[in-house]
Amino acid sequence: MVSSISHIALIVRDPARTAELFASVLGAQVVADWPDGNGHQQSCARLGGVWFLLRQGTGPSCRNGDHIALGVSRDELAVCADKLATSDVEHFMAREDTALYFMDYDNHVFELDAGRSFDDMLDA
Template structure:
């Protein structure tokens, strides 16, 4: 027995409604649970499905500093501009992409409202390894 997959990803946020807007309107997630005023874990929380990925958002104190540590989702090249427009319309801060070498895909980096960095990326691990080896 070993690790099979990621079970879920949890983000601690100040405002659950704002995170709901970010995930649902910005990234296309679907809200599947809202604890309301009940607390089964450490604080009020909401669960979302983004594709098949379970994302939990818990009310609390988010990170105070921004780092390059991030969560990346794979998308197609054609989806980059529409995602950038949707996220920009929510007031999400889009970060300049890092310098890339030809063949490793394109990325859109952006922060949620609580200093979490996300990336939408068009490449795959196989493509990147092949490019780095060549």
């Protein structure tokens, strides 16, 4: 059976720029930039124990509700909100300020969730 998420791969126009967004807002560690052997650039970032592989290409043409949700504390949520306020990416607070949504440069949607976890809801 599956024990964890190994990595999440996203197609982005500029892998290094997206990796820098992850590093500056979320504290991700950018661990590599390298060509993939087919002429596409890739960046790899580690975020909360999960690898994000950012491969150069054309990302999604529109948003459809798919998103990646990351658990954070309320303090971390506030820090990230402050960082996003000075960035050039779309973002907004939701669910009584317990969730922060932001979009990268390629229509990928991320949620920072400081509310109840699914485990908490199942245990209730």
